[in-house]
Structures are given as structure tokens and as C-alpha cells.
Amino acid sequence: xxxxxxxxxxxxxxxxxxxxxxxxxxxxxxxxxxxxxxxxxxxxxxxxxxxxxxxxxxxxxxxxxxxxxxxxxxxxxxxxxxxxxxxxxxxxxxxxxxxxxxxxxxxxxxxxxxxxxxxxxxxxxxxxxxxxxxxxxxxxxxxxxxxxxxxxxxxxxxxxxxxxxxxxxxxxxxxxxxxxxxxxxxxxxxxxxxxxxxxxxxxxxxxxxxxxxxxxxxxxxxxxxxxxxxxxxxxxxxxxxxxxxxxxxxxxxxxxxxxxxxxxxxxxxxxxxxxxxxxxxxxxxxxxxxxxxxxxxxxxxxxxxx
Amino acid sequence: xxxxxxxxxxxxxxxxxxxxxxxxxxxxxxxxxxxxxxxxxxxxxxxxxxxxxxxxxxxxxxxxxxxxxxxxxxxxxxxxxxxxxxxxxxxxxxxxxxxxxxxxxxxxxxxxxxxxxxxxxxxxxxxxxxxxxxxxxxxxxxxxxxxxxxxxxxxxxxxxxxxxxxxxxxxxxxxxxxxxxxxxxxxxxxxxxxxxxxxxxxxxxxxxxxxxxxxxxxxxxxxxxxxxxxxxxxxxxxxxxxxxxxxxxxxxxxxxxxxxxxxxxxxxxxxxxxxxxxxxxxxxxxxxxxxxxxxxxxxxxxxxxxxxxxxxxxxxxxxxxxxxxxxxxxxxxxxxxxxxxxxxxxxxxxxxxx
Numbered sequence: 001x002x003x004x005x006x007x008x009x010x011x012x013x014x015x016x017x018x019x020x021x022x023x024x025x026x027x028x029x030x031x032x033x034x035x036x037x038x039x040x041x042x043x044x045x046x047x048x049x050x051x052x053x054x055x056x057x058x059x060x061x062x063x064x065x066x067x068x069x070x071x072x073x074x075x076x077x078x079x080x081x082x083x084x085x086x087x088x089x090x091x092x093x094x095x096x097x098x099x100x101x102x103x104x105x106x107x108x109x110x111x112x113x114x115x116x117x118x119x120x121x122x123x124x125x126x127x128x129x130x131x132x133x134x135x136x137x138x139x140x141x142x143x144x145x146x147x148x149x150x151x152x153x154x155x156x157x158x159x160x161x162x163x164x165x166x167x168x169x170x171x172x173x174x175x176x177x178x179x180x181x182x183x184x185x186x187x188x189x190x191x192x193x194x195x196x197x198x199x200x201x202x203x204x205x206x207x208x209x210x211x212x213x214x215x216x217x218x219x220x221x222x223x224x225x226x227x228x229x230x231x232x233x234x235x236x237x238x239x240x241x242x243x244x245x246x247x248x249x250x251x252x253x254x255x256x257x258x259x260x261x262x263x264x265x266x267x268x269x270x271x272x273x274x275x276x277x278x279x280x281x282x283x284x285x286x287x288x289x290x291x292x293x294x295x296x297x298x299x300x301x302x303x304x305x306x
Numbered sequence: 307x308x309x310x311x312x313x314x315x316x317x318x319x320x321x322x323x324x325x326x327x328x329x330x331x332x333x334x335x336x337x338x339x340x341x342x343x344x345x346x347x348x349x350x351x352x353x354x355x356x357x358x359x360x361x362x363x364x365x366x367x368x369x370x371x372x373x374x375x376x377x378x379x380x381x382x383x384x385x386x387x388x389x390x391x392x393x394x395x396x397x398x399x400x401x402x403x404x405x406x407x408x409x410x411x412x413x414x415x416x417x418x419x420x421x422x423x424x425x426x427x428x429x430x431x432x433x434x435x436x437x438x439x440x441x442x443x444x445x446x447x448x449x450x451x452x453x454x455x456x457x458x459x460x461x462x463x464x465x466x467x468x469x470x471x472x473x474x475x476x477x478x479x480x481x482x483x484x485x486x487x488x489x490x491x492x493x494x495x496x497x498x499x500x501x502x503x504x505x506x507x508x509x510x511x512x513x514x515x516x517x518x519x520x521x522x523x524x525x526x527x528x529x530x531x532x533x534x535x536x537x538x539x540x541x542x543x544x545x546x547x548x549x550x551x552x553x554x555x556x557x558x559x560x561x562x563x564x565x566x567x568x569x570x571x572x573x574x575x576x577x578x579x580x581x582x583x584x585x586x587x588x589x590x591x592x593x594x595x596x597x598x599x600x601x602x603x604x605x606x607x608x609x610x611x612x613x614x615x616x617x618x619x620x621x622x623x624x625x626x627x628x629x630x631x632x633x634x635x636x637x638x639x640x641x642x643x644x645x646x647x648x649x650x651x652x653x654x655x656x657x658x659x660x
Binding site for chain 2: 037076080084085086087089090091093094095096097098099100101102104105106108109220224225228229231232269271272274275278279281282285286305
């Protein structure tokens with residue numbers, strides 16, 4: 001039984017990591033006052049670019065390629081939503097549609113529509129000495145791909161950045177009171193663009209984790225709504241990087257449940273388990289939205305239209 | 307979206323947006339090592355190259371785009387960000403299939419009417435959860451409608467492998483609907499069915515309701531400024547939002563039911579390759595005007611219909627069209643913003659001169 005639990009925990013962390021990376025990035029983006037639904041597009045772009053990068057130069061460079069692709073998708077979003085001040089929701093939806101459409105087309109162009117599944121150089125687990133020897137949780141948390149450790153390190157680092165540095169204060173001011181921030185000399189649009197690009201790059205790394213550390217292959221639409229779930233994870237984590245990491249691991253566990261259906265011997269339709277993370281997203285939003293306050297200027301264009 | 311001077315706002319701007327998208331998309335094809343002209347020719351041929359292409363491909367494909375386009379146009383006009391037309395479409399298709407395969411004692415025309423009604427109700431019910439979450443708890447509908455799309459697809463997948471699976475239990479699809487619950491062809495020998503007429507009639511009806519009735523006025527008022535509508539004291543904002551949200555779901559659900567009763571005659575996985583998302587491009591290109599949703603839907607019907615031919619004759623993956631749709635949305639947004647700024651600059655300039 002303890003082996004089953006250990007395997008379940010390992011899968012929870014492995015599946016929670018892409019949500020954590022994307023949601024940590026999005027929490028910074030949202031604290032600056034921007035909601036980027038195009039996160040899903042950044043994830044899928046990151047997944048494909050990491051696959052191509054890994055094939056050409058190895059898995060490590062694949063992660064870098066994923067980050068760049070995620071950043072490029074976010075740059076398109078930033079150009080339209082922040083540069084031209086188009087509606088953020090519709091722009092983000094378009095970036096997601098474009099990401100899914102163009103990656104599918106590029107993949108089919110390059111590898112054929114019904115080719116055998118692509119086999120990629122994978123991002124293998126790195127075992128942390130001592131910590132990985134902990135009973136039950138050791139290997140689950142500390143024998144994982146490097147991208148998982150990036151999420152562990154980023155959560156406290158981003159918390160410190162937001163709450164203990166001047167730049168973090170400027171970012172939060174941009175998301176709460178852009179007019180006051182601007183008056184105090186903060187360059188609101190530039191701050192928001194940088195926060196959006198940062199979020200996109202991390203979403204690209206999340207896509208790279210999916211392709212190189214989780215699946216070992218690329219599949220059309222393999223982001224499977226994780227960008228949208230990540231936005232709910234940000235709400236559940238109350239826009240606080242530490243809370244966001246914990247919430248992402250919770251969603252990782254919900255996603256991992258489907259792989260233990262047979263092990264647990266439950267005779268339930270597998271689609272129920274597939275739907276579980278999405279249903280949990282609904283519950284999280286329904287139960288938490290009222291209790292956690294979003295940044296005051298979230299989703300509002302700047303400078304305000306006259 | 308504000309409607310400006312008629313010819314520009316209604317025709318020139320969307321046409322420019324569409325042309326610009328095709329240009330960018332053509333460059334992406336060229337970068338991908340394809341011949342854009344050959345691909346374009348194949349696409350045009352597949353969409354409008356023959357009477358059969360027009361009637362049996364483009365117009366047939368346009369039906370779900372018109373119906374889901376109406377769903378999105380209505381929602382956006384009411385200030386509801388319903389990105390869940392895809393899930394509502396699946397819920398409608400599921401309800402339609404269930405009612406279509408049962409109730410076989412009903413006389414044919416009545417049964418068909420019930421199938422379509424069930425589709426609308428199914429779509430509205432699927433919109434009910436995010437609608438109530440928004441109206442009662444203040445939960446934004448963007449993410450809730452989006453994740454429910456995935457749940458609806460999982461639900462349909464379960465249904466066609468479980469309770470609704472065909473009797474031999476081999477394929478993940480339902481039994482085919484009986485002949486008398488299928489939407490008949492408009493002209494014998496074509497695949498164009500009466501669903502196209504239904505969609506067009508509903509577009510005109512929605513245009514009339516939105517533009518010419520008190521209910522429509524309330525919907526537009528709430529959509530443009532809920533605060534003003536509430537403060538004015540004459541409009542109960544919540545019921546209007548809830549009603550528009552559910553009606554939007556009903557249109558999308560009907561799209562699913564019409565697809566099942568008019569085209570596929572059965573429910574299966576992957577019934578919709580993202581019609582509910584394409585709908586956003588349709589509605590925006592139409593400037594959220596229900597009448598304009600008809601030509602916009604036909605345009606996208608041609609694009610998706612021609613994509614099949616493009617894949618066969620120019621080996622460009624059909625999925626590329628999804629990217630084009632995203633470009634259309636971005637170009638519409640950009641041109642709209644450009645027009646607003648240009649209009650403001652011209653106005654401000656005029657003020658200075660005065």
C-alpha cells in the first residue's frame with residue numbers, strides 16, 4: 001500500500017509542477033493587473049518548441065526553447081492587450097486558439113498527421129541526496145525533473161520579491177492603483193509587459209515539463225486546459241506564490257487520481273477522473289472567490305480609455 | 307462594439323481584418339514550407355469551386371457557426387463572457403441524441419421538434435452553473451465556462467461508451483437517429499438541410515429582439531453599463547444577465563442538436579472540432595450584430611470546408627485554420643481599437659480648431 005501511495009504522490013508532484021510553473025508566472029502577471037487567458041497558448045507553444053529543441057540539441061536546451069516560445073506567445077498577447085489596449089479576455093482567448101491551431105498545424109507539417117508518437121529525449125529525474133531518502137514523500141518530492149525544483153525555488157523567491165523588495169511593491173502598486181503608481185514614477189505599461197512576458201516564459205517551461213518530463217512526446221492539444229486551471233490555481237492560492245504552489249500540488253493530486261483508478265480497484269467511469277481537475281476548478285472558484293481579493297485593477301486597460 | 311458609420315463599421319473594417327489575417331496566415335504557410343497560392347487555390351476550390359461545394363460543404367458547415375456565433379454575440383452584447391459555447395454545444399448534442407433515440411412513439415415532426423427543444427434546453431442547463439455562479443456568488447464566468455467545455459467533452463465521451471453506445475458496443479458512438487427525426491434536405495441531392503433556414507430565421511429573430519424590443523434594450527443596457535442600468539432603477543440587472551446567459555447557452559446547445567439531427571445523425575467523440583471557439587471569431591467579425599452573423603458564419607463555413615480540400619490537395623494541415631481564426635480575432639480587435647483612436651484624434655483635433 002505504501003508503494004501505491006508513494007507512486008500516487010510522485011505523480012501528483014509531476015502533474016502539479018506544470019500547473020505550479022504556469023500559475024506562479026500568472027500570479028506575477030495578475031499582481032501587475034493583467035489577466036492572461038493566453039497562458040494556455042503559451043503552454044502548448046512551449047511544449048512544441050521544447051520537443052523540437054530537445055530533438056535538435058537535447059532536453060536541457062528544449063526547456064530553454066519552451067521558455068522562449070511561451071514568451072513569444074505572451075508577447076503577442078502583450079502587443080494587443082497592453083500595447084493596443086484590446087480587451088484582455090478576448091485577446092487571451094485568441095492567443096490560446098492561435099497557439100493550439102498553429103502548433104497542431106506545425107506538428108502535422110513536420111511529423112505527419114498520423115505518424116507514430118514522437119519519442120523525445122526526456123528530462124530525467126535528479127535525485128537530491130538525503131531529502132530523497134525521507135520515508136514515503138522523499139522520492140515523490142525530491143527525485144523529480146529539474147523543472148519541478150524550479151517551481152520549488154520560485155515560490156519563495158517570488159514571495160520575497162513581491163513582499164520584501166521595492167520592485168515587488170511597484171508591481172503590486174501597478175496592479176492595485178495604476179494611477180497612483182504612475183504618479184509615483186512607476187512605468188505602469190512597462191511593468192505590466194515585463195510581468196506578462198515573465199508569466200509567458202514560465203508557462204512555456206510548464207509546456208516543456210509536460211512534453212519532456214511527463215509525456216516524453218508531443219500531442220496536439222496536450223496542454224488540455226492547464227492554462228485555464230492555472231488561473232483558478234492563482235485564485236485558490238490567493239495571488240500568493242507560496243499558496244499558489246500548494247494549490248497547484250492539490251490540483252496535481254486531483255489529476256493523478258485517474259492513474260490510480262485501476263490500482264484502487266474502483267469501478268467508476270474513467271471520464272469522471274478526467275473531469276475531476278475541471279470540476280475541482282469550479283469548486284475552488286465558487287468557494288474561494290468571495291474570500292480572496294483580486295488585484296483591484298485586474299483586467300482593466302491602462303491608460304484608462306477616455 | 308460600437309457601430310460607427312455604416313459602410314465602414316459593417317463592411318470595410320471586417321473585410322480588412324479578414325484580408326489582413328489571410329495575409330499573415332499566408333506568410334505563416336510560406337514559412338512552414340508550403341506554397342500559399344496553391345493552398346489558397348485548393349481552399350477556394352473546396353469552399354466555392356462548385357455548386358456542390360457551396361451547398362453541401364460551405365453552407366452546411368456554416369450552420370453550427372451561425373448558431374454558436376449568435377450564442378456568443380448575444381452573450382457579449384449582454385456583458386457576459388461566455389467562452390463555453392463548445393461545452394454547451396456538446397450538452398445540446400447529448401440531450402438531442404438522448405431524446406432522439408428515445409420517445410420513438412411520438413409522431414415524426416413532433417419528435418423532431420422535441421429533439422431540437424431538448425438541445426436548446428441542454429445547452430441552457432450547461433450554462434446554468436456558470437450563470438448562477440456569476441449572478442449569485444460573483445464568480446467570473448470566463449474560467450468557469452472554459453473548464454465546463456472539458457467536462458462536457460468528457461461527459462459525451464462517457465455517454466458514447468456507456469448508456470448511449472451503439473448496440474454492438476464496438477464503436478464509441480451512439481446508434482443512428484431514425485429517419486423521421488432527421489432534418490430533411492433543402493434540395494434533394496445536396497447535404498444542405500433545414501437547419502440552415504432555422505439558423506437564418508433565428509438570426510433575424512435575435513436581431514429583431516435585441517434591436518427592436520424592450521427586452522433587447524434591457525440586455526444592451528446591462529451589457530454596456532450594468533451600473534447605469536441598475537442606478538436608473540428600471541432594470542433588474544441580475545435577471546437580465548441570467549436570462550441572456552441561458553439564452554446564449556440555448557443557441558449553442560441548438561447548434562449541437564442541429565449538427566446531430568442534420569449532419570451526423572449520431573453522437574460521437576469529437577463531434578465539434580472547436581466550433582464553440584470559432585464562434586468567437588464569427589461573432590466579433592460580425593461586430594456582434596446577429597444579422598451579420600449569417601455572412602460571417604458562411605465565411606467561416608467556407609474556410610473550414612475548404613480546409614479539407616487544402617489538406618488533400620496542398621497537404622496543408624486543416625488545423626492551420628484554427629490559427630487563422632485567432633488571427634481574425636486579433637485583427638478585428640486591432641482595427642476596432644485603431645478606429646476608436648483615430649476617431650478620437652479627429653474629434654480632439656476638431657475641438658482645438660473650434
